[in-house]
Amino acid sequence: MYKILAKLNKIILPSFTKQQLDIAKAKKWQMAIIGWRYYVTKRALGN
Template structure:
């Protein structure tokens, strides 16, 4: 059940949130909001793959 929820979140994130890797955003110069979104997407992806 948990994995299914995170897979749903991952698909929603892909459609709704920006992709900073495709935009070539330098993570050392990213704003706090960009870093928070990046960390959230990373956390969701990690949990979807477990």
């Protein structure tokens, strides 16, 4: 389930690393997306 969700995240959600977003200056909604993507990616990898 998490692997499918990770693929959907990659398609739907923006990639802030490609936009070179500074984490210290990120807004709350951007931090929420980063946290969500991290959580799903970690679960998809099985760690």
